[in-house]
Amino acid sequence: MKCQELLKMLNEYVDGTVDPAICEEFEKHMAGCNPCQVVVDNIRKTITLYKSGQPYELPVDFKQKLHAVLRQKWKESHM
């Protein structure tokens, strides 16, 4: 396996959906290729960081308006 082939399989490898035979080849390549090891590690960390990112707070005015609109709509549709 070459680096470029490994790159194409990155999604499947980091998501754990790669075929076991290819996974073995992937790991064999990485064992002898430090740049690929670091890239895979960087990618995993990138995903972890985004997964644990903070959501935006709703503006207070909008939150109040949203709930008022929903209550009104609920009453209309449950009359």
Added chain:
Amino acid sequence: MVQRAIAGDLDAFETLTSRHEQRVYSLAKRMLRHEQDAEDVTQTTFLSALEHLNSFRGEASFSTWLLRIATHAALKIIRKRKGLDLVSLEEATEPSDNSDKVPHPEYIADWRQSPEELVEKHEIQQLLDEALDRLDEKHRLVFLLRDVEGLSIKETAESLGLTESNTKVRLLRARLQLREELTRTLGDPATQLARSPHRHD
């Protein structure tokens, strides 16, 4: 809680809204990069959920169901912005997406800190959002649904009206570009790997 709301309990619906509104709003804001549009999408999403609550079958989680409604609403705005009312997102983007070329990593270095240490830092969210903003829209939408919100490839593809293979290509490009950008800031220059003599091809 969902069953109580379906049975007509307004308090249960309000609780569900409070539980999920931040996530829906954040997704919309990161997709559209516009506060007013994000508010419109959030309101449209919960009004639509209220209206179609009876059709929620529980095949996906309630949050996934909401995120899909929100994505649909956000795509409408994106298409309107582009004047592409009748064109799907897939048709609106160039066919080169399916090419075999994968952008090659340029800056390769270990990060100075672990993600667990980084999330504690106040300025990290800004860095993440700025890097996301620099992605092409078509890559950003896929990354947001798959990696930030945790939808499956299939759910992401269906939400965006893309094929699964196209979704995977876009996801790979998004991940590689974000890795590149974050590593330039978070990487330890002392561990940077020289591209030569290792040609990495």
